Amino acid sequence: MRRLPISLNFRPRLLVTAGLLALALGACDRTRDAAGAEQEALVYTHSTPQAELFVEFDPLVTGAKSTFAAHFTRLSDYKPVTAATVDVILSGGGAPTERFRVAAPRAPGIFAPTVMPRATGRRTLSIVIAAPGLQSRHDLGEVVVHADAAAALQAGPAPGATEGEIGFLKEQQWTTDFAIEAVQPRELRESVIAPATIRASADGAAEIVATAAGTLRASGRFPALGDRVARGQTLAMLVPRLGTGTDVASLQAEFATARSQATLATADAERMQRLFAQQAVSHRRLQEARSAQRVAQAQLRAAQQRVSQLGGGSGGIALKAPVGGTLALVPVANGAAVEEGDVLFHIVDRRELWLQAHVSEADAARLEQPDGAAFELPGLDAPVEIRAGDNGRLIGVGSMIDPESRSVPVIFALSKPDPRIALNQNVQARVFTGRARTALSVPVGAVIDDSGQRVVYVMRGGESFSRVPVRLGLRDGNRFEVLEGLKAGDRVVSRGAMQVRLAAATPEAMGHGHAH
Template identity: 45%
Template sequence: MTYRHNRQVRTLVLAALFGTTLFISGCNKHDESSHAPAAAAAADEETAFAITHFSDKTELFVEFVRLAVGRESSFAAHMTTLSDFKPVSAGKMTITLSGAGQPDETFTVDAPARAGIFRPVATPRHVGQRNVTFRLVTPTFTSVHEVGPVTVYASKEAAMKAQAAEKPDGPGAISYLKEQQWQTDYGLTAVAKRPLRAAVAATGTLRAPASHDAQLTAIAAGQVSAAGSFPRVGMKVKQGDVLAYLVPRLGGDTDVATLEVAAQKARIAAQAAGRERERLEALYQQEAVPEKRVSTARSEESLARADLAGAERRLGMYRKGGAGGAGIAIRAPISGTVAEVSVAPGGYINEGQPLLHIADSERLWLEVRVAESDLGRIGQPSGASFSVDGFETPFEVSERSGGRVVGFGNVIDPVTRSAPLLFEFANPDQRLRIGMAVRASVFSGKATEVIAIPATALIDDNGQSVVYVQRGGEAFERRAVQLGMRDGEWVEIRSGVAVGERVVSKGAYQVRLAATAPAAMGEGHVH
């Protein structure tokens, strides 16, 4: 989209006074050396002509007096990158005049006069409607602005006559200079139609899914000993890792010596049963004993080995093992992060007492409480978005983002008069934490194509929602808007702006300040 207008606030008056050329402007202490041609040679009043144009990478805001054959015209081309709305600091700019049945004319400047501002000078040789193209080549990208036809007049007098016949721009524009835009957190967004979904507000909490959360408790009373490095909060563990050992207390008259004797007896019995089984198998091969005796010997050997295994396990709970631990191994049931440690190494615990809490936050549950009065409007939930204090942008839970509905409770809580609704979603960078409180919007039904803008573009002006629409590179207009549904960071606009217009989506408050208190924004720019 291209914006063209006369810069009535930037009027150049040239006067010969003691051999000095004076530049006078309506801006706050504006030095207009880049906003008006320095080579103009007339004492008549001449206004600058301005064009604003967008490519896919940059915004061009250029000011120049009307072109005339044989006259040098200096352009003040302000170049802004759309990725961050900061000035282009390096590059080569070429202006091409083409069309009207005349040869192409090119004018080039190899670098900006200062960050964001290029000052190519053009001296046209041909009269007529010439198509003007600005080509910017930087070390990282190339941007082309085809701004359309511009008239090249036969003389400056003809240009002045055409200027006199034109109607001036309408009043009411808010001036917010490029230098001010570049120095603040500023951005534009084109008004367009987007699919939005109706939503219901709710509060919620982030939880770990049931399969991604484990509370380890003591299966018996005893002492906890370390298995290498004792678990700590934030420690990453894998399923099956031995985290610690639980050494149960000995009951009654049992002591370690008794357990060792029992294990030795079981070992001797198992060895004897094995030798007896081997002897009978040899006799069976000679047909000296019946097969039944061999089967009985094999069963007795199996029972003896089972007794031996049980005795060794009981003894192993109280003496050092090959893995460097002692007692019952406490293993991680899931992979994740240690969220809580409820016992210290060497401490005694009772049966059922909490030991460790392990949670995997790569996927989370969003549990929201939907008010009883809103249940009729939700119907079948299709997704949600939620905001968390400390995070600038909201998070989305939907099928397109890998989320899903886990369950929707059918019982109303008698205290809160609400029903629980669970969503599951991915948390790959694990920025979100289990237990966080959130403000959520639950979506219902299918998306509807509506005119929408970012919610950051809205300003509450004494209870009225307003936005600031760009009329030109440095000119803005306050508009009151009527809001519709809200879908995450996007808001439906039912009236006040049109598709294709651009609204200030970052720094709208600064534009408002420029409109209400220009002095608070500082002095104008100096090129």
């Protein structure tokens, strides 16, 4: 199992002073020389895939107690471990293995095992935590167990130790939305930025318009905005205005006339058939009678179909939904007077929406094979991403530059869209070009705009951070490519960067002291 690098710092006892230790742990032995001088604390930060350990303790002296302040953070949610058994293990150096255990924390996330080594010399230090759903071993490398306090003081600080200039305590990290991420190479997709519009699919929307001037009548409950309707469902009745030639009386009269003419034409055709059989009329006369019969029957069917559209007590023309979906627009009400051509209902099938992006001609050549798009909307926690073959598909890429907008249309279909996405909404979209490259990256939330300069905060130790300016490259969803400023293995604040910035700007606002 790959481990993240260990950060080892020696620093003055600013965080493990006697007063603070006495407050949380009770009195413990201090590492002093004969003149009473204090030795600096040892500080380690170490992570495994499951947990992060930040520990402080006095240099180890044979036969002397050193109380560890071991902070354990569960990396699944970056919260303190509240129940566990912690073992401090000293091994190697030609001496028997020594184990020191504590079965419960002194405070949430803070464990205080007391170590009193029996063997002097170079030992290997490990700290193991066992909790429900968590088993994590932290091998911290070699430490020296000194023969006495004078030897520990004489050893001095470790060479090359580094420390961040911003302090942000574990207790503060645990009570905020906070997380750390190790910078590693990732595959990032190239993209271009383009204005875009959310619209209905080509066959997923329909408008019902008035075919004649008249009055709307409900055929039941009058439809309302947001109602689901089925294909072929009658939404309302349009009662044409009298005097237009399409009123109810005229339609009924046309039907009666057509029925009478069809009856007469059928009788005449039958009579001609009998006379032709007796060679009393010519074959041409028989054909003329049959043709007249067919015309009369067609006129009857048309009149019958028009009359069949009448319904309700007052009659009318049924307005039926040509597609199933949701009513996105209902600008009329029951009893409203409408004119020919007025839009009465707008139906949208929201099972699939289209994102139509307009890629500028300067970026059009970069569209190798677009495989997705992403856009942000106010009110949504994360960008909406369309992934071809997953929750969407590519409809098409234009092959001609629009002469007015100087752009190329790129259309993606989004399946099962969030109901909060509104039609005809203008958004800023990222169209993924189909190309990708491997590079270092950080979450978008890790980057702070500090007076026009992009910066991130890097953890140098468990409670110390540095402000690092970065130069960014492409953006893939919620990640930025990092071109300069970071290296693989750097641990950046992925959530809570603004809190660290506040701690740097106003340390007094973030609190003082350490609850060990």
